[in-house]
Structures are given as structure tokens and as C-alpha cells.
Amino acid sequence: MSVNMHHLEVFMKVAEKMNMTEAAKALFISQPAVSKALIQFENTLQVKLFIRDKQNGLLLTDVGKEMLILARQMKEIEHKMVQLACQENKLLRGKVKIGSFPAASTNLLPAAICSFRSQYPQVTIELMEGNSNQIKQWVEDRTVEIGIVASPFEHYDVHILEHDSMVAIIPENHPLKAEREVSLEQHKDELIFCKGGHESAVLNTLHEQHIPFQESLTVQTAETLVHMVQKNLGVGIISRFTLSSVSHSLMTKEINPRITREIGIISHSFDEVTPAALEFVKVLSSLNNQRGRGTE
Numbered sequence: 001m002s003v004n005m006h007h008l009e010v011f012m013k014v015a016e017k018m019n020m021t022e023a024a025k026a027l028f029i030s031q032p033a034v035s036k037a038l039i040q041f042e043n044t045l046q047v048k049l050f051i052r053d054k055q056n057g058l059l060l061t062d063v064g065k066e067m068l069i070l071a072r073q074m075k076e077i078e079h080k081m082v083q084l085a086c087q088e089n090k091l092l093r094g095k096v097k098i099g100s101f102p103a104a105s106t107n108l109l110p111a112a113i114c115s116f117r118s119q120y121p122q123v124t125i126e127l128m129e130g131n132s133n134q135i136k137q138w139v140e141d142r143t144v145e146i147g148i149v150a151s152p153f154e155h156y157d158v159h160i161l162e163h164d165s166m167v168a169i170i171p172e173n174h175p176l177k178a179e180r181e182v183s184l185e186q187h188k189d190e191l192i193f194c195k196g197g198h199e200s201a202v203l204n205t206l207h208e209q210h211i212p213f214q215e216s217l218t219v220q221t222a223e224t225l226v227h228m229v230q231k232n233l234g235v236g237i238i239s240r241f242t243l244s245s246v247s248h249s250l251m252t253k254e255i256n257p258r259i260t261r262e263i264g265i266i267s268h269s270f271d272e273v274t275p276a277a278l279e280f281v282k283v284l285s286s287l288n289n290q291r292g293r294g295t296e
Helices: 005-017 020-027 031-045 062-088 102-107 109-119 132-140 199-208 222-230 275-294
Strands: 050-053 057-060 094-100 123-129 146-150 157-170 181-183 191-194 217-219 235-239 251-256 260-267
Touching: 005 020, 005 031, 005 062, 020 031, 057 062, 062 094, 062 275, 094 102, 094 132, 094 275, 102 109, 102 123, 109 123, 109 275, 123 275, 132 146, 132 260, 146 275, 157 181, 157 222, 157 275, 191 222, 199 260, 217 222, 222 235, 260 275
Parallel strands: 094 123, 094 146, 181 251, 191 217, 191 235
Antiparallel strands: 050 057, 146 260, 157 235, 157 251, 157 260
């Protein structure tokens, strides 16, 4: 049994779009051609990759999900072969797929992408944004090669980029404005938390300190948290790193107990990523080290 690479491309695109017509447009072929290639691919493998559901459309079968991960691995190997050949000829090209959360995209990526493009103009970058948990899943199923996430880093290879800490934010007219720090235990009834990479650090520390967690208000983005605090709905708890990416006029206070986390770039294995992805990691890490020395 041999895999037809065209069929593999069609399968991956249909799995990405979950729509035959959209996949056909993206591949610049007809919809019947997509259907035919997919049927031939399933016949070659002798497995059902999709369920055709009238109500929900296309759904990947369990084996289809596993095949998709393997297909992405095959494409990574293909890209790596091409890039290694280009690297041997002193010319790096291809694509780097990166996952990042919004604050990292704002604080870390612009300078890194600019520097990387100047060195490797024939390499394209595809950026996907989500929260840390989403990005870890994208790395896990190889939707992206590398991801910028907040700790914990689980089983992934990681290069630490930032050591971060949590702070409280309050309006200037808040009763706590004269206090040096905010006690999470004393003010647990009015805390506003932000999901998407903050919750692990917060919940772990509260558990370690035997402070009961009371979810009075939880939001999804830093912008929403800032807006809620500005409306005097509570005390916001957010990381310094994330807060630095948001425009605001709020007061910042230390918190007790202290909550820390790390921000890093992860991969299944940095020994296995494409040469282009590895070079991007080097550029990002180098620039971040320089930035860190500049603030000391």
C-alpha cells in the first residue's frame, strides 16, 4: 500500500475546512475532484476517515483524527527535507506555523518576525492565536510546529522566554488605593480573574496556600478584565506581561500571596522541527535575551 501525496493533501485540506466546497476553493480544484480524491484515499487505506452527517456536516472518525496527526507529521518531514536541501545551498525557504496568545503576539513577535524576515525573506510565517491551552493542543496535534504559551509546559520541549508574575489592578478611586498590596484571601469575594493562561498559576497558588477559590467573575480576555475593573466591578488579577499589552489607566498593586508563572516557546522536540522553525526559535530567544539584558 502506498500513499498518494495528492490524496493526502486533499484529506488534510478537507479536515482543515470541514467542508468539501471550501476545500476545493483552497486547492483550486473542483468539488467533485475533492470528493473523488477523498473516496480513493479512503479506499486505499480501507478505512472511513469522515462521517457524512446531514445535520452536522463532515466529522472526522476516530481513525481519521489519528490519520490527520500522522499526515501533518508527514508534511513536517517533507518540509524539513526541502528546508535541509535549501539550507545546504545557503537558502532557507518554506513555512513556519506558530501558535501564540495575544499578549505574546503583541510583546514578543513583531521584532522577532521583522528580524527573521530580514534574514530569511523566502520563509513565510503563519500565525494562529488562541489561549495557552488551545495552543498546547495545536502543538499536540501538529496544527502548529511551535507555540508560545504560559506554564505549566507539561511534557513539551521548552525554551523559557519570560518570568512573569501576577498583580492586582484597581481604579484610582478604589478603597485599596493606599494599600501597598492586596490580600487575595481578604478580598476573594471581589476578585476578577482572566482565563487563557492565568488560571493555572492562580489556582495552583491558592490551593498551595489553602485559600478557597471563589469564582465571582471570570473573563476571557485582558481587555474585558480591564473594562470590568474600570466599571468598579471588582479587583482584577492579571499577569504583568499580559497587562503590558493592554492600554489602561488603572493602578497596579502587588498581591499576597505572590503568584508567578513562566512564558516559553514549546515544541514536541526542537531536535525534530524544521530548520526554518528552529531558526525562528533562535531569533526569538536571542532578541528576548537582549531585551532582558536591556532592562536590567
